[in-house]
Each structure stands twice: as C-alpha cells, then as structure tokens.
Amino acid sequence: MKSILALLALLLSFPVAAAQLTIELDHTRQTWQTADLLKHPQAQTVQIVDDVSYKHNMTYRAVPLAALLSGLKPQSHLQAVALDGFAAELSAAPLLEKTGARAWLAVEDPARPWPALAQGKPSAGPFYLVWTHPEAGHISPEQWPFQVSRIKQLQTVAERFPALLPDPTLAADDQVNQGFALFQKNCLACHRLNGAGDAQVGPDLNIPYNPTEYFGGDFLKRYIRDPQSLRHWPQAKMPAFAASVLPEHELDLLLDYLRHMAGRKL
Incomplete structure (x- = not known):
C-alpha cells in the first residue's frame, strides 16, 4: 500500500507535459509547441477578470490570437477543437480585433501548471482561448474553448x-x-x-x-x-x-x- 501511495505522489509531482497546437488555415498549416508560444515575441502576461471557466480572476501568459492567424480574412470561419470533443464555431472577425474585446491564446507553462477546473478534473490547458474586455464584443461562454488542441479554417456552418x-x-x-x-x-x-x-x-x-x-x-x-x-x-x-x-x-x-x-x- 505504501509503495502505491509513493508512486502516486511521484506521478503527481511531475510537471504538466508540454503540448502542441495545430493551426490549419486555407493558405497555411503550422504546429506550435508550448515552448515556442511562451517565447513568442508578442506573448505577454494578461489579466482576465471573472474568467468564464474558473469563475474568478486569472493571470495567463498569452499570445494575441490574431498574431497566429496571419493572412486570415475577417469573413472567414474557424473551429476550435478541444481534447474532449468540444468544437467551438468561431467567426474570424472578432478574433482579429485589436481593440475592445480581444482574443488571446493562453498557454499553460509546464513549470507553472494552472489549477484544476474542479475536483477530479484537469486544468483548462494546454491552450485556452480567453478574452480581455469581452463585454465590449458580446462574447458568449462558448467562445472561451479550453483544452484546445487544434484550430482550423472551415466553410460556414x-x-x-x-x-x-x-x-x-x-x-x-x-x-x-x-x-x-x-x-x-x-x-x-x-x-x-x-x-x-x-x-x-x-x-x-x-x-x-x-x-x-x-x-x-x-x-x-x-x-x-x-x-x-x-x-x-x-x-x-x-x-x-x-x-x-x-x-x-x-x-x-x-x-x-x-x-x-x-x-x-x-
């Protein structure tokens, strides 16, 4: 019994593993590693007031999503696919905005893992779409997909x-x-x-x-x-x-x- 508890303690002590995010647009396809996004030249620390998933204020290291969608037109349509099958349908225009409601890709640092969403559940990582000033763009909770693994350009719904x-x-x-x-x-x-x-x-x-x-x-x-x-x-x-x-x-x-x-x- 003691050996099992010791093994569990050891496993829980391991840091969150690095991950990768694939972005598929009509004109390009790129896979980003956690480390690359954390070192992205536009990465910065952002404060999120009343985070939709965590229900309280959160601080993230994040990249403006527009910086990862170069060449995408505002009339385009995207889908953010999460690890659990959640598939958020997203109009490109709000994601490309640089004022008002602004979209960010929050990146979970394996050395500083985010808290669990609830007891027995994982965190919102490895990648989480968050918004600063969401009230300015009438952003709904479904536009905050977490545990994102892929973002791809598609035809409209x-x-x-x-x-x-x-x-x-x-x-x-x-x-x-x-x-x-x-x-x-x-x-x-x-x-x-x-x-x-x-x-x-x-x-x-x-x-x-x-x-x-x-x-x-x-x-x-x-x-x-x-x-x-x-x-x-x-x-x-x-x-x-x-x-x-x-x-x-x-x-x-x-x-x-x-x-x-x-x-x-x-």
Missing part, C-alpha cells in the same frame, strides 16, 4: 450542415434565422441537431425529441439560465447563460429556432 437550416422560404431577417445565428454561437459547440454538427459533448437537440417538445411552460428558459437548478449532477458540463451573456430577447429568438426545427426533423 450553413454550408457544412444543411440539416441545420430553417425553411429557406423565410426572410433573412426572420426571427427564426436570427435564432439560428444564436444557436451557432451558443449551442453548436456542444450539441448537434438533426445529427448535424461536429460536437460530441451534449445530446442532439432535435432527434429523437426537441427540448421544446418536453420542457413545459418556462422550464426550458429556466434550464438554459441555470441548468443545475433543474437537473443537478456532479459531472454536468452545460454552463449557465446569464442575461448579460444571452439577453432575454435573444433567448426568445433561440427558442423560436428550436421550435421551428422541431417541425423539420430528418
């Missing part, structure tokens, strides 16, 4: 997954289409719909049943606002979407999209 599209006869500014845009920003990182999407974290939101079909009254809204208040279990991953992140009128638009798609099952 609508081009890749036509099964997600609302009725094509609807006007571009219809409430359902506005809700579709919010679904891409806030939900698609964890959920699929009609079997379409790259995420492998949460359940499909239309097959076999759409949540608007089994959440009565205002319970779906309450669940989105605070999942643990309706379904509490230790391993739950869905974050709470406060009104500061998803205002009430936007939540209504998101639900309009889900209700609409309940009638468009594949």
Whole structure:
C-alpha cells in the first residue's frame, strides 16, 4: 500500500507535459509547441477578470490570437477543437480585433501548471482561448474553448450542415434565422441537431425529441439560465447563460429556432 501511495505522489509531482497546437488555415498549416508560444515575441502576461471557466480572476501568459492567424480574412470561419470533443464555431472577425474585446491564446507553462477546473478534473490547458474586455464584443461562454488542441479554417456552418437550416422560404431577417445565428454561437459547440454538427459533448437537440417538445411552460428558459437548478449532477458540463451573456430577447429568438426545427426533423 505504501509503495502505491509513493508512486502516486511521484506521478503527481511531475510537471504538466508540454503540448502542441495545430493551426490549419486555407493558405497555411503550422504546429506550435508550448515552448515556442511562451517565447513568442508578442506573448505577454494578461489579466482576465471573472474568467468564464474558473469563475474568478486569472493571470495567463498569452499570445494575441490574431498574431497566429496571419493572412486570415475577417469573413472567414474557424473551429476550435478541444481534447474532449468540444468544437467551438468561431467567426474570424472578432478574433482579429485589436481593440475592445480581444482574443488571446493562453498557454499553460509546464513549470507553472494552472489549477484544476474542479475536483477530479484537469486544468483548462494546454491552450485556452480567453478574452480581455469581452463585454465590449458580446462574447458568449462558448467562445472561451479550453483544452484546445487544434484550430482550423472551415466553410460556414450553413454550408457544412444543411440539416441545420430553417425553411429557406423565410426572410433573412426572420426571427427564426436570427435564432439560428444564436444557436451557432451558443449551442453548436456542444450539441448537434438533426445529427448535424461536429460536437460530441451534449445530446442532439432535435432527434429523437426537441427540448421544446418536453420542457413545459418556462422550464426550458429556466434550464438554459441555470441548468443545475433543474437537473443537478456532479459531472454536468452545460454552463449557465446569464442575461448579460444571452439577453432575454435573444433567448426568445433561440427558442423560436428550436421550435421551428422541431417541425423539420430528418
């Protein structure tokens, strides 16, 4: 027994291993090592107020994400893939901003590992997309992917997954289409719909049943606002979407999209 405890203590004493991040753009592909990013000429120490994942202020060594996306156009579309299957869909324009809400790639130093996200869980490393002044860009929690292993340029969600599209006869500014845009920003990182999407974290939101079909009254809204208040279990991953992140009128638009798609099952 003592030898087992000694072995565990030895393993826990080892520093976090270095990692690598692959960035695949249409015009280039590059793999970055932890050490290279920590020594990047634009790397600096950044203070993150009320970090989305850690729920308190954090300090990171980070590189402006725009510095790693040279040549990318604002109208492009990216996906950040995490080690656990989380796949964040990201419009390039906010990532390239140098003022207001600014995106940073935080890099976990093996010599100074970050704390665990929760008891029994790993840290947010090795790479974590964080934001300074996120309130200036209306940045949602799904735009803070952690444990990132790859960032790749892709076609838009609508081009890749036509099964997600609302009725094509609807006007571009219809409430359902506005809700579709919010679904891409806030939900698609964890959920699929009609079997379409790259995420492998949460359940499909239309097959076999759409949540608007089994959440009565205002319970779906309450669940989105605070999942643990309706379904509490230790391993739950869905974050709470406060009104500061998803205002009430936007939540209504998101639900309009889900209700609409309940009638468009594949």
